[in-house]
Amino acid sequence: MDIFARYIPNFILILLRVGIVISLLPFFSxxxxxxxxKIGFAMAVAFVLTPIVxxxxxxxxxxxxxxxxxxxxxxxxxxxxxxxxxVEMAGQIVSNATGLSAANIFNPELGQSTDIARLYxxxxxxxxxxxxxxxxxxxxxxxxxxxxxxxxADIKNLASEVIxxxxxxxxxxxxxxAPVVIAMxxxxxxLGFLYKAAPQMNILFVGFPVYIFVGFIVMIIxxxxxxxxxxxxxxxxxxxxxxxxxxxxx
Numbered sequence: 540m541d542i543f544a545r546y547i548p549n550f551i552l553i554l555l556r557v558g559i560v561i562s563l564l565p566f567f568s569x570x571x572x573x574x575x576x577k578i579g580f581a582m583a584v585a586f587v588l589t590p591i592v593x594x595x596x597x598x599x600x601x602x603x604x605x606x607x608x609x610x611x612x613x614x615x616x617x618x619x620x621x622x623x624x625x626v627e628m629a630g631q632i633v634s635n636a637t638g639l640s641a642a643n644i645f646n647p648e649l650g651q652s653t654d655i656a657r658l659y660x661x662x663x664x665x666x667x668x669x670x671x672x673x674x675x676x677x678x679x680x681x682x683x684x685x686x687x688x689x690x691x692a693d694i695k696n697l698a699s700e701v702i703x704x705x706x707x708x709x710x711x712x713x714x715x716x717a718p719v720v721i722a723m724x725x726x727x728x729x730l731g732f733l734y735k736a737a738p739q740m741n742i743l744f745v746g747f748p749v750y751i752f753v754g755f756i757v758m759i760i761x762x763x764x765x766x767x768x769x770x771x772x773x774x775x776x777x778x779x780x781x782x783x784x785x786x787x788x789x
Contacts, residue, residue: 546590548594549589549592552604552605552608552689553589553592554581554585555605555609556611556612556680556684556689557581557584557585557588557680558578558585558612559613559615560615560619560680561580561616562577562581563613563619563620564616564620564673564676565619565620565622565673565676566668566673584677584680588684591684592688592689607690607691607692607694608689608692611687611787615679615683615784617701617705618704618776618779619676619776619780621708621776621779622708622772622776623660624708625708625709626659626660626711626712626769627656627660628708628709628712629656629712630653630656630660631653631656632712633655633716633719634653634654634655634656636750636754637750637753638747638751639654639655639751655758659715659765662766662769663769666769666770670770672773672774672776675777676776676777679781687784691788692787692788693786693787696786697783697786697787701783704779704783714768715765718761718764722753723750726749726750727746730742730749733745
């Protein structure tokens with residue numbers, strides 16, 4: 540029992556980073572997964588790492604160590620998830636542009652969502668699994684204890700890097716939704732010219748199905764490009780996590 544008691548503080552600190560990251564990782568954070576599975580998986584990873592990770596903890600060091608590990612776990616988890624948040628945001632933008640934002644559904648991942656955002660999210664998740672990216676993220680999580688020992692994260696540099704990643708999330712969302720938004724803008728200009736040529740036409744009644752039709756055509760044509768772009772962003776997600784670890788090292 541004395542031997543096990545010596546590892547309990549280490550196990551708890553390791554479980555903090557592992558548990559937070561797993562709760563935010565794509566696929567593993569899905570609400571379709573049983574909570575017991577998530578807890579068991581996080582505890583199993585922490586249990587395996589506890590004898591390996593060298594960590595000397597005293598009672599005076601526990602509060603700052605806990606704070607740094609929590610912030611480090613949140614930073615890694617959000618970095619691994621920012622592409623999916625950008626895809627969801629792009630779906631919302633496309634839905635607003637095509638007039639389909641009124642048709643909301645309940646998304647177990649993010650709450651209320653639109654059908655297009657849900658479709659984009661499913662495609663992104665399938666690409667994520669096809670690339671075996673979830674294995675790479677778990678590998679980076681485990682190796683993060685070698686690259687950045689527990690309790691040694693530089694919070695100041697970490698905060699600036701997380702803000703930078705958040706900014707890139709908006710850029711990715713705009714890039715994904717840009718083809719449909721541009722198509723909707725061109726359609727609006729053409730409908731405006733049509734209304735000037737025939738003012739008696741009910742342009743609102745005509746425009747709504749036109750927006751939906753053009754929007755779906757552009758999305759269908761752009762699926763190969765969408766798959767390529769999402770694959771590129773998912774591939775760069777590992778580099779973003781490594782950059783976060785490097786920034787946290789100071």
